[in-house]
Amino acid sequence: MPMIAVNIVKILFAASLYGFLFFLARAMRAHLAGPAPLAKPFRDEPSRHAGGAVPPPSPEPLRLEVTTGEGAPSLVPITDRHVIGRGATADIFIDDEYSSARHAVFDVAEGAVWVEDLGSTNGTTVDGTRIIGRTRVGVGMTVEVGSTRVTVR
């Protein structure tokens, strides 16, 4: 092959390798940036309807106080369905090896918080009682997910 052809092929080959790696890295980044840790609070979005209709005043938001083994407890406003667990797809991520990837789900209904176990290995308890099915959690009650304690505030 003439020298110039060899060099063009060299550049093309290197370019194809780096193109491959580049798109792979981009796909990975998109994947990691994918699901947001918390579902969007749609209710707080201003209404786009004409006439300046005022959205109904939101009630005092309920919050979950999440206490893991280490560090200060974190407060998570609860507005919708939130899966808790240590998987990448969990809405509330907890670094707790005794929990499952998608351990349990919290949701808000009738002004109260409800929790349901998602078939986790170690189960879920409310104030020490293992739950079966969707269970109501009143303000001040504590849910245990693995070794993590979640208190409704």
Next chain:
Amino acid sequence: MTARTESAFLAAAALVAGGGTAVVTVAAGEGVTIDAPIAVLAFLMAFGGVLAAVRVWAPRGTRFLLPPVALLAALGSVEIFRIDRDLGRLQRLWLLVAAGVAVITLGLLRTRGTVVLRRFRYLFLAGALILLLLPLLPSGLPLGGATVNGSRLWVQLEVGRRTLSFQPGEGAKVLLVVFFASYLAERRHALAALPRRLGPVALPEPRQLLPILLAFGLSSGVLVYEGDLGASILLFGVFVVMLYAATERPFYLAAGGALVAGGAWAASRAFGRVAVRVEAWLHPFEHYTGSGYQVAQGVFALGDAGLLGTGLGSGSPYLIPAAATDFVFVAIVEETGLAGGFAVLAAFGFLLTVGVGIALRAGGAFRSLLAMGLSITLALQTVLIVGGVLRLLPLTGVTLPFVSYGGSSLLANFAIVALLEQISHEERA
């Protein structure tokens, strides 16, 4: 990433393999031969098969594992084909067989998951030990050991008139990691307890040191009886790092390091082979006509590379002894330059990141440790052989995963891919 994107990456890797093969044959003045389309076909079949198995039996498995593996395999198969046409064609066959192994692995685990492996851990340990002992069988039997380049790593099986050679150590590597993961998942709390104190240093109960000493003994045995420095360091290194990961106790890293240092010192004294390797590592040009020849040829090849290399098929990588196996990285650098070398390293970095990511998200200590151990195995092997051919470390004859020529190695590494996919799938289940 969607399934379609993943398929696109695999197809692109197949094209890299085919295109590279075509460049090699054109550079040799043969024009585009049938080898190029065959390479594309082999890659599509192998990775298409694995992809289909993953999508059917482990549908939630990560989609980021197969693309870098396919890229590495493509680069490796092109360079092996360039060094030795027959080896290159054989490697394509091995690739198909390895893909079959991955499919079978996924199929076996599809219902009960990786956790089932815990049940058979002592079976795996025994299997690994038998595999490690196989090469020590006397030669000449229908199934017998063989010594190649001073290391007794090979087993030859007489099948009719043909002889099938394989390195059982590669399989033992995977079985041992499964055993380690299972063992450590169960014992890690006991091992993590450091109740005794010696001054400021917290120490475990003496009997907790037994496993690390056993692992060290096993590795030493591999070195002493089979002369395999690479496998010996790899086995012990993987065990120590897994032990550290399981217990979070740097004490074990220190203890492992001390054992390696002491062992290395003793080995360089006791075994001429090790001393010769170290000497060839430090002063290859003073032993040019002897032990340093291979390393020196590697240095010459590196020196010829430049930014973009000599071009595929336009260098002389065949001048290096063991170019297709131990020195395949240098051969790739010679012909594709620093650019190609960086691409290989980047792909391994990617692979490691994906593997550790699976380990971090895996449910349960066993799966997590298994994924970690398998990832560490691939990474350590890469560091050992690339560091070796670049004269950062003494040369140990381990293969470069997915890239080097070798059926046993390819089979074992594809089994690792299948296991990682399965763990990744279970994490999201």
Next chain:
Amino acid sequence: MRGAMRRVAYVLVAVIGVLAVWLTVQQVVAGSRYADDPRNPRARPADDRRGTITTADGVVVAEDIDGVRRYPLGGDYLQVVGYDLQDGAAGLESSRAVDLSPLEEGSITSWLFGVFGGSPEPPQMGLTVVDALQQSALDGLAGRPGAVVAIDPRTGAVLAYASSPSLDPNDLVDGTRSLADLGDDPGSLDRAAFLLLPAGSTFKILVAAAALEAGMTPDTEFEDLPEYLAPGAGLPIGNAGGGSCVAGAGITLREALVVSCNTVFASLAVDLGGEAVVGVTERAGFNTTLPFELGAAISSIPTAAALDADPGALAQTGIGERDLRVTPLQMAVIVAGIGNGGVMMKPYVVEVVSTGDGSTIDATGAARWGRVVSPEIASELASMMADVVADGTGRAARRDDVIVAGKTGTAEGGGGPHAWFIGFAPADDPTIAIAVVVQGGGSGGAVAAPIAAGVFEAWFGIRNP
């Protein structure tokens, strides 16, 4: 457990990063240190092509033919161009080997060529030497031992650089002769820059300059003695042919230079003193290394103190004899300086180095070296030297179209007197200056001046056709 795993992952990724850095380092080290290792089977022979060397008038004097270095004009340019052999190189082939090679190692250009392929043509080199003058000089020397150096006084560009006898470098290339047995060959000496001879009467120009600097004029009269005996000297100095120099009682400085009157300049040197004579001579570049690309021997004169202590030696020095030694190149530079209003330029032989497609890589510019005499004295010397050629000892160099200034010399030598001529033309604004010497050739006026006349003929034949 996860913390430890993360740490392990970070360390391993970092180690892979270290491998990438180490790969780069090893590649560069291996590429530079082992590329030429004799054991390296990949070592390629270096690109040993060399560019063509051409004279100012377009004659090729060195070129590659079928991968072999050839010198079409044989020994004519040996002392300038030199040769390029496996076991040694000389001349410009040695000093400009890098300029003549296709690429500078490690340059961006070479990298680009490496990436995009192709290999560049080696650069071309253009000399300042004009082959018409060179051939005229060589014809004039006709194989007799000697040298001719012609310089453009305004720039220092060397127009002719002939040394005789020479030898054919093609014989060395072909291997019919080897470098080892050249040691005693008379052709291996560069007589232009390395032959040290007494200057003879050409030196009288510098003594005259010292006299003018001491306040004398061309018309200052001296006693026209048939013999001069310096104080304390054993033997008197006489004039060529014996007797006094001119008819009549006295002789002016101008007349003394025109007829090259020994007694006048011998006594003048003693009267002016060592300091004055040595002062102007050292300003003319004696006892200093001449800045010349091809190298040159150092022309020398004893110290003023030594000469003052021995008036006999000072008297003989005044007529360019005794311990005074000068190279033809040095004389050419000095006479060019006088022609150039007193300013000597650095001599150079390479006009330009250009790429294959003609763009300039390197060009030599004119550079001052030093001042010999003031412009006024230079002009007075030029006028006197014009008289030397017009109706004195230098008549053989006279031309009809151009006024030539010059001075002859006939220096004592073991194998017969060395014939000298130095000069420049046109006298008022010279475009060429020259120094000619023929070892043991005889009288300067009869032997050296005609050679200079031939070179002037070639020069003005080109310039004023």
